[in-house]
Amino acid sequence: MINILSTLDPDFARKFARIVEARREADSDVAGQVADILRTVKLRGDAALADYTQRFDGYALADEADWSIPREACEEAYHALAPDLREALELAAARIRAYHEAQLPENRDYTDAAGVRLGAIWRPVDAAGLYVPGGRAAYPSSLLMNAIPAKVAGVRRLAITTPTPQGQTNPMVLAAAHIAGVDEIWRVGGAQAVGALAYGTQRIRPVDVITGPGNAWVAEAKRQLYGVVGIDMVAGPSEILVIADGKNDPDWIAADLLSQAEHDPTSQSILITDDAGFARQVEDCIDLQISQLATGKTARTSWDAHGVMIVVNDLEAEAPALADRLAAEHVELAVDEPERLLHKIRHAGSVFLGRMTPEAVGDYVAGPNHVLPTGRRARFSSGLSVLDFMKRTSFLGLDEASFAAIGPAAATLAHAEGLPAHAKSVELRIK
Amino acid sequence: MINILSTLDPDFARKFARIVEARREADSDVAGQVADILRTVKLRGDAALADYTQRFDGYALADEADWSIPREACEEAYHALAPDLREALELAAARIRAYHEAQLPENRDYTDAAGVRLGAIWRPVDAAGLYVPGGRAAYPSSLLMNAIPAKVAGVRRLAITTPTPQGQTNPMVLAAAHIAGVDEIWRVGGAQAVGALAYGTQRIRPVDVITGPGNAWVAEAKRQLYGVVGIDMVAGPSEILVIADGKNDPDWIAADLLSQAEHDPTSQSILITDDAGFARQVEDCIDLQISQLATGKTARTSWDAHGVMIVVNDLEAEAPALADRLAAEHVELAVDEPERLLHKIRHAGSVFLGRMTPEAVGDYVAGPNHVLPTGRRARFSSGLSVLDFMKRTSFLGLDEASFAAIGPAAATLAHAEGLPAHAKSVELRIK
Structure with a gap:
């Protein structure tokens, strides 16, 4: 049974601070290994990629055809999809595209009172690289969320790198690449792939910006190459904060909390409610749902280690300040008037308004980007957007x-x- | 005598590639030292700051009053300025403020055809930290260029850290801090100051974003703390590209090239012209001007090591592609119709239009930010703006x-x- 905190507890401030300050991200000691790999890729190019890919992915980059996945293969994968899945991906892509098109920044060009001409022009980068993980974390939705903003920004060349262990590819990911209009797919993964995108090799031309999720090696490679290329934010374990009154169906809220917990043992799900009885009901629902989930083991580990329930006296008076301290990636407002809370919360990656807006609709089909700042980084950073694939030139005359x-x-x-x-x-x- | 390259030279492509690929940034091996300092500051807080400040700056942080410079001292420095200097700083501040106010992003809130409410809200970060170098590189203009966008963004708390070797302060910098409305000034420098801003200490509350120039230790500290806080771009040596026809006064263009060269021995100045005779005249003017400059030694070193002149057949046909390869921080277009080149050049930090727009007006008083991407980073990054001090929360309902x-x-x-x-x-x- 999880500990339910109450803001009435005289020791609440200390307990809450411990939650805010807890680092769920393991310090991975891969910096040295990654630096070696990057140096080697810079020096030896494709030969280094072939060596690492044989060693880490058990896949031989021998013939020319081994190196990349042709666009035709993506198109075939697209046509081979089950119709409902294809339609769902198309709906998602269309909605993501529309949201990000509305995000395109406007240029400025004006002459001020002193007669000085001033302005700024936004332009896309020439080329973007997108890392797509292999295996379980190869999500087609993630590909769409990264690739579509780049294409909407106007990026001419979008190259994917993805590991294909033992040569295996993920048909859904290929289909998503077809939908998003990806230009190149390279069968290379890990830090070596990030190095290839940044420095370029004989076969892979360098890119200007690298985005996309990855393991500790990929994340560290991006960190080390920050400045050589642009990168998206440093990403950590995912989190959700649900602010819910007692009038919700506890089963719904339990599922929302678990949709975060099932991602990873380091994910965090937090409920803030003004109804202690409701919190206990949610917990019962969580226990029941976990027992029925294929991802139950991960969800259990995450919930037991990082799940938090906080009971407050007054949601509107207390929840915003707690939410700002947590600066969560996802914030659900399952209340009658979510609008009021929306404008009181200053730090959040994305906010989900009202009882009919579970985080999962935002993860897939609503349109806003699901690549969002984690680990309290919503204090200073934003979700992925077209701006990550553009840069601004100021001018004066x-x-x-x-x-x-x-x-x-x-x-x-x-x-x-x-x-x-x-x-x-x-x-x-x-x- | 500098080598004047010609695009007619059969070996031009190779020579130009060497210029593009030359790294003027020394690899500084300070990562280990910086990591030690950051760890120590995180662990020991103010005690560590006092130790390092004694050791590196010869300044004792003993009494409470030793730690910071009160706002009254900034106000006094402001009133003690020579009137023309005070007016020049005020003009600069007003113009920087106006340009950055026009940069404030708009929020979005709309309901789409499917009935989904979508939007995004931009908000300032709570607190920003600004590093101000001590000694020669303590430029009041730099303080204005960093502090004003933060204030325009709406940042509630703006804290400066600056080393004060042997207790010495720079009155112009203090006056600029008064003009910009800086809230706190801490007498701490180096990596330890960046660590204090990121982690917080007993006296210095943590900030969300850290910007501002610094030496190799400061730059490496920011790099290592990227993700703990937001930072501005990794900065390298400054550069200017002047694209000029033969109808310019060679003395003007020489001064423009030298205004970059005088910054630092690693600065780079490049001229592209369609008039070989003009290039030779400019070089003569450079030699003469250097002999008269107080900064002549630095300018000479920079120009001899990194200065480049390229003669092309046709400015409009050839210059844009060369400029894009260089992706320079500053690009001057000293031609009759700069507009045409402006729209053909894709990668540049800031563009200066026409013969009456030397880079120096942009460095100080025009309004656009002078913190710009260096070392070819204009391919993927932008000058400092209000967006560096804001973050976006998406929402859906x-x-x-x-x-x-x-x-x-x-x-x-x-x-x-x-x-x-x-x-x-x-x-x-x-x-």
Whole structure:
């Protein structure tokens, strides 16, 4: 039986702080190994990829055809899908595309009162690389969530790397790649794949941005290559915070909490409610549902280790401050007026409004990105968006009049900072 | 005499590739030292800061008053400034503020055809930390360029850390802090200051985002703490690309090239012109100007080591592709119709339009940020903006009708991905 915390407990502040500060991410000591792999890939290119792929994936990159999966194979996988699955993927893709199209930033170009022309132009990066894990974590939804924003941003070349252990591929992932319009799929995984995308090899041209989930080696490779290429946020274990009053069906809320817990033993599910009886009902439902789940073992481990229930006196008065401390990836507001809480919570990756919005609809088909900041990073970072695949060039233009208006101040500051060539470049132009 | 390259040279492609690939950034082997410092600060807090500050800055953090610089001192420094300098800083601040205010992103909130409510809310981070170097690189302009976007974003608390070797402070920097409305200034520098901002100590509360320039230790500390906090881009040596026809005053263009070269021996200045005679004139002007510059030694070293002149046949036809390969921090277009080149160049940090727009006006007073991607990173990253101090929360809300429309597809995908609790959270709600 999980411990139900109450904000009335005189020791609550300390207990809650321990939950906020708990790091569910193991410190993985792979930095040295990853640095070795990256160095080797940079130096030896494809030969290094072939060696690592044989060693780690038991797959031989011998002939040219072994290296990549042709687009035709993706198209075939797409047509071979069960119709309901194909339609679901198409619905998801269309909705993700629409949400991200509305996200495209606007350029600026204006002339201000001093006569200075000012502006900014957003442009896509030339090429993006997307890491797709092999095995259990190879989710077609994840491919769509990463690839579609890149394509909407206008990225010309989208290359996937994915391990194919013993040559095995995932047909759903290939079908999703077809839907998203992926340009290249390379049968390489691990840190070596990330290195290949960043540095380029004989066969794989380098990319500008690398996104996508991966294991500790992949995550560390991205971290080490940050600055050589752009990367998406450092990702950690997933989490959900459900804020629910006592008027919910406890079975629904239990399923919502478990939809996080079933991902991984390090996932975290937290319920905040103003009804202690409801919390106990939810817990009973969780126990029952876990016993029926194919993913029950993972869910049990996660819930027992990291599950939390907090009973408050007043949801609206107390929940927002607790939610901000947790800065959770997913926040469900299962109350009558979710709007009010939405505007009181400052730190959250994505918010799910009302009783009919379980997190799973957002994971798959609602449209917003499911790649979201984890581990309290919603305090300072955002979900994946088209902006991750774009960059902004600012521009300015002066004529003689506007130069006369603001140029001298630039020269004054340049002198004061001890940069005389800066000053001279201005002073030469002053008539 | 510098080597003037020509695109007609049969070996040009190879020579140009060497310039593009040259890394001017030294590999600094400070990762281990920085990791030690960060661990110590995390463990020992203020005691560690006092130790390091005594050792590295020769400054004792003994009494409470030794730790920080009060806002009153900043105000005094402001009033003590020479009037022309104060006015120049105020003009710069006002223009930077106006440009960044126009950058504030818009929230979204709409209901789509399926009846799904969708949107995104941008919010500032709670607290930002700004590193300000001590000594020569303590530029008030840099403080304004970092602090003002944070304040415009709506950041409630802006804390500066800066080393004060032997207790010395820089009055211009303090005055700029007053203008920008900085909330706290801590007399701590180096990796230990970055660690204090990220982890928090007894005196210094942690922040969410850390920006600002620094030496190799500071840069490495930010890199290592990326993910614990948000950081601005990894910064490298500065560079300028000037694209100029033969109708410019060679003295002006020489000064523009030198305004980059005087920053640092690793800075790079590149001229692309369609007039070989003009290139030679510019070089003569550079030699003459360097001999008159107080920063001549640095400029000479930079220009001799990294300066490049490229003569092309046709500026409009050839320059954009070369510029994109270089993806320079600053690009000056000293031609009659800069607009045409602006739209042909895809990768640049900031573009300066026309003969009356030397880079120095952008460094100080034009308004756009002077913190820009260096070392070819304009391929994938952008200058500092209000977005670096904000994060986006997506939200979605379904009612029974919209849930009936898209919920089943989510359940289908959840089953296909082997996530039955996800599916259950949807199926329970299907009437």
